[in-house]
Amino acid sequence: MSATTPNPLTIEIKGLLNKLNALLVAHYYQKDEIVALADLCGDSLELSRKASMSPKELIVFCGVAFMGQSVKVLAPQKRVIMPRLACCSMARMIDSDYYDESIATLQSYGIDKEQIFPITYINSNADVKAKVAQMGGLVCTSANAQKIFEYALQKGKKIFFLPDRCLGENLARSGQKSAALLGRDSKEQIVNADVICYDGFCSVHQLFTPEDVRFYRGRFPDIKIVVHPECDPNVVEMADFVGSTSQIITYVQSLPLEQRVAVGTEFNLVNRLRPKLNGVQTTFVLSASKPQCPTMNETTLEDVRDVLLAYEDNKPINEIFLDQNTQKWAKIALDRMLELS
Numbered sequence: 001m002s003a004t005t006p007n008p009l010t011i012e013i014k015g016l017l018n019k020l021n022a023l024l025v026a027h028y029y030q031k032d033e034i035v036a037l038a039d040l041c042g043d044s045l046e047l048s049r050k051a052s053m054s055p056k057e058l059i060v061f062c063g064v065a066f067m068g069q070s071v072k073v074l075a076p077q078k079r080v081i082m083p084r085l086a087c088c089s090m091a092r093m094i095d096s097d098y099y100d101e102s103i104a105t106l107q108s109y110g111i112d113k114e115q116i117f118p119i120t121y122i123n124s125n126a127d128v129k130a131k132v133a134q135m136g137g138l139v140c141t142s143a144n145a146q147k148i149f150e151y152a153l154q155k156g157k158k159i160f161f162l163p164d165r166c167l168g169e170n171l172a173r174s175g176q177k178s179a180a181l182l183g184r185d186s187k188e189q190i191v192n193a194d195v196i197c198y199d200g201f202c203s204v205h206q207l208f209t210p211e212d213v214r215f216y217r218g219r220f221p222d223i224k225i226v227v228h229p230e231c232d233p234n235v236v237e238m239a240d241f242v243g244s245t246s247q248i249i250t251y252v253q254s255l256p257l258e259q260r261v262a263v264g265t266e267f268n269l270v271n272r273l274r275p276k277l278n279g280v281q282t283t284f285v286l287s288a289s290k291p292q293c294p295t296m297n298e299t300t301l302e303d304v305r306d307v308l309l310a311y312e313d314n315k316p317i318n319e320i321f322l323d324q325n326t327q328k329w330a331k332i333a334l335d336r337m338l339e340l341s
């Protein structure tokens, strides 16, 4: 189909969105055709906040499950449906049982619950956020992690950071604090650490390596290396700029187009960051592989149409529901973060 021929599927989706008075939101990592159609595109927190404040009652969320849950937590009166109930692989690495087991392990090492200040990355499901809130902790995103970490340090407790071991260790390194990895490091290392990290990770951001940085620097000595803080700490230490999804977009787009840049984050986002300069590529993905997030890439235009048709037919599919207790406590964890952001 030529670029000028309207796609019947997108016309059908637009018609359904109009009829159902629904808001279509898409995370930056979604496929290009989904991003092009969305009313709102953004990072996980931005989308959850804007969608929860929208006057529209029906939110169609193209992203991964914890993001749709965040809208439902912040605005329980809204209906939230997801074209795909895809789960971020990192978020899947911890649930409320694993959380309890982790706390029990720390207690068995002689660390009391009262000595632990938990922080959960937004890439976790609502049941985990609720558990963290019940222990006095809160949520962070990659955009505000530094601020939340500094706030947590003032509590004078051990920080238990979950589920992303890389973000936890990167924060500890930047604050010159010691970190240990639960389940891998010894009891002694855990007991002596300022920050205890849960052993979760992002399979996509793990793909960027120090060799990739050396490769690009060898090829283009003036290149800027830009990475997301979910990357390995050894990669983060070599970078010129470290930032969240939105911070990366702002930074890279502020550079002159002739400035070469290699970016260590999700492929779809990097691919649409900047145009070529007179046909010459100056923006590179910091990897020899294609670091596409598999779960973010599951959503298709057909899925968007089908979820809307099912809703119109009064047989909704992939709707987000949370029990009252989880909703209440997960909201406390998110509100504590929002107050500090």
Ligand code: 13P
Binding pocket: 042, 043, 044, 045, 088, 122, 123, 141, 142, 143, 202, 230, 244, 245, 246
């Ligand atoms: P953002 O919070 O920046 O949208 O990132 C979410 C994510 O999944 C990064 O891999």
Ligand code: SF4
Binding pocket: 064, 088, 089, 090, 091, 123, 202, 203, 204, 205, 230, 266, 293, 294, 295, 296
């Ligand atoms: Fe999860 Fe990684 Fe995909 Fe982000 S890129 S949604 S952290 S698996």
